[in-house]
Amino acid sequence: MFEKMQRAFWKALTPDLVADEPKVVAPVMVEGLAPQIVAALGGADNLKSQQPVALTRVRVELRDVARMDRLALDVAGVAGVMTLDNGVVHLLMGLVVAGR
Template structure:
């Protein structure tokens, strides 16, 4: 974390001397393949993070690609859609 803070500091002072970090696609570590597929694939994920033991917050590029039946089959108990492509998945304790 300190390295990223230090790099951001130097980037702000000398923007043309510090190279940009390459943008990597959103990682899908910790998500079941069935959930990823039901969310429209890995390319549809902008980000994901656990919010609580029983909930996962994901940000999607296209909400229309969500397969609610697929999420239900993958063990997701509930889906709550918010603004700007944000979706909360109620997963229960199994993750």
């Protein structure tokens, strides 16, 4: 911790002489959805929002519905897919949504 404070002190005094620490970018995690399902929906960057709406269903809003892979959703264990207007998709998942 002392080293970080010392580095910050010298960085403040001589900003052009002390190199910045590399920043580590954490992978985007989507809470409540398996990685296979997120990939089948076109990746985490394709998701605008997601929320459970019933014990057996998740409502997902996608930026681009064309990136969704229905076959991959079937393989990932999604029982059914209902596509609505404006990129809204309901995933029928069974009791997996309820955590059972």
